[in-house]
Amino acid sequence: MDELLLKSLTPSxxxxxxxxxxxxxxxxxxxxxxxIEALRVWAADSSPGSRxxxxxxxxxxxxxxxxxxxxxxxxxxxDATRADTARRRxxxxxxxxPVAGPAPAADDTLQLYFLCAHPSLTPASAVALTLRxxxxxxxxxxxxxxxxxxxTMAQRISRAKRTxxxxxxxxxxxxxxxxxxxxxxxxxxxxxxxxxxxEAIRLTRQLAAAVDHPEVAGLLALMLLHHARRAARTASDGxxxxxxxQDRGRWDTTSIAEGVVVLQAALARDRLxxxxxxxxxxxxxxxxxxxxxxxxxxxxEWYDELARLTDSPVVRLNRAVAVGEADGPRAGLAALAxxxxxxxxxxxxxxxxxxxxxxxxxxxxxxxxxxxxxxxLAERDHLTRQAxxxxxxxxx
Numbered sequence: 266m267d268e269l270l271l272k273s274l275t276p277s278x279x280x281x282x283x284x285x286x287x288x289x290x291x292x293x294x295x296x297x298x299x300x301i302e303a304l305r306v307w308a309a310d311s312s313p314g315s316r317x318x319x320x321x322x323x324x325x326x327x328x329x330x331x332x333x334x335x336x337x338x339x340x341x342x343x344d345a346t347r348a349d350t351a352r353r354r355x356x357x358x359x360x361x362x363p364v365a366g367p368a369p370a371a372d373d374t375l376q377l378y379f380l381c382a383h384p385s386l387t388p389a390s391a392v393a394l395t396l397r398x399x400x401x402x403x404x405x406x407x408x409x410x411x412x413x414x415x416x417t418m419a420q421r422i423s424r425a426k427r428t429x430x431x432x433x434x435x436x437x438x439x440x441x442x443x444x445x446x447x448x449x450x451x452x453x454x455x456x457x458x459x460x461x462x463x464e465a466i467r468l469t470r471q472l473a474a475a476v477d478h479p480e481v482a483g484l485l486a487l488m489l490l491h492h493a494r495r496a497a498r499t500a501s502d503g504x505x506x507x508x509x510x511q512d513r514g515r516w517d518t519t520s521i522a523e524g525v526v527v528l529q530a531a532l533a534r535d536r537l538x539x540x541x542x543x544x545x546x547x548x549x550x551x552x553x554x555x556x557x558x559x560x561x562x563x564x565x566e567w568y569d570e571l572a573r574l575t576d577s578p579v580v581r582l583n584r585a586v587a588v589g590e591a592d593g594p595r596a597g598l599a600a601l602a603x604x605x606x607x608x609x610x611x612x613x614x615x616x617x618x619x620x621x622x623x624x625x626x627x628x629x630x631x632x633x634x635x636x637x638x639x640x641x642l643a644e645r646d647h648l649t650r651q652a653x654x655x656x657x658x659x660x661x
Contacts, residue, residue, distance in 0.1 A: 270330065271300055271304070276398065276401075282338055283376070285339070287342050289380065289430050294341075294342075295341040299338035299341055380398075380429050382439070383429050390421055390422075391449075392449050393411075399468055404422060407422075440481065443472065444480060447465050448484060462488070469481065469485045479537075479538065483538055483539075483543075487540050488524075490547035491547055493516050494551070495517075496517070504643070521548075528548055542574060564590075581603075582604055582608055585600040586614055594622040597621075598622065601614060612638060613632070615631050616630075616632040616648075625655050632649075632652035636648035
């Protein structure tokens with residue numbers, strides 16, 4: 266049996282157990298045991314035409330692997346809880362419902378998304394639990410992606426499980442919270458042996474198949490459009506390549522085309538949200554054959570929509586860059602002047618606009634200031650090189 270299929274079935278099987286009354290941690294343990302059982306007995310099916318059997322001697326319904334996993338996981342859960350009197354009463358109540366036969370065709374993962382993005386969790390815990398429970402990643406993989414010890418990540422996930430163990434869904438979950446968690450996963454990008462950007466796209470596709478919501482489609486489109494430029498974002502030495510200098514021939518046109526189609530379908534529903542607006546901006550960048558042909562006027566209009574939706578100072582900072590491209594650097598500086606200078610990347614934006622306006626001295630100073638405040642090494646190195654370039658130019 267394909268391990269990818271097992272991975273894709275894990276969230277829905279886990280959700281079935283939680284819905285039947287199992288607490289989250291016990292349900293996940295039972296599902297993991299069922300997966301181990303599946304890998305063992307299905308791998309043993311090596312003779313053509315034979316039908317694999319479980320450790321209990323029962324034929325495995327290969328046409329309904331999800332149903333088999335639900336059956337085995339539920340039995341594992343019941344076996345693990347029989348000793349507890351209180352849980353025996355719960356077992357007596359639910360044992361009457363059928364656990365064998367075909368599993369429901371409906372996607373059961375939506376509640377699991379809501380559970381993992383529960384407001385009681387910190388963003389870091391919500392991301393870790395989503396990757397573990399919905400993504401099917403191991404604790405070691407998640408720890409490697411976040412560059413923390415495995416024991417630290419195990420504690421974080423265990424605390425998250427305890428936090429949501431008593432959560433019951435008596436009202437609809439918040440899709441916006443789920444989307445924020447998935448966007449956090451996507452922005453972690455790539456580290457170690459886990460490509461979190463690709464994993465976030467996979468999970469968002471799964472969510473889009475489970476819920477009909479234009480903002481889910483908007484986030485998927487945004488991820489696809491951003492991810493399409495990934496290969497061109499860094500040079501061979503690992504240094505950052507700004508958007509205007511990227512080799513557009515290295516952009517993934519298939520992902521761009523898919524992102525545009527998904528976005529257009531979402532926008533056609535006339536329920537604009539922030540992820541759709543962000544995706545529209547990304548699509549305009551992707552549509553330009555060269556940096557010089559970018560439709561900055563329309564990008565400013567989309568930033569106006571995004572600012573109206575979010576009232577975010579970071580959005581207004583990015584809008585100042587777009588205004589500087591559309592109406593000239595002095596217009597961009599005027600838009601920037603209305604914002605708080607302590608904003609992240611404010612100095613970098615100011616440096617860029619001052620350079621475009623011809624004030625090389627101020628730009629060099631601001632690039633150096635921005636490098637000192639940079640959130641990561643790659644960005645710091647890029648800004649330092651920009652400052653050095655302008656200082657060299659001044660001395661000529």
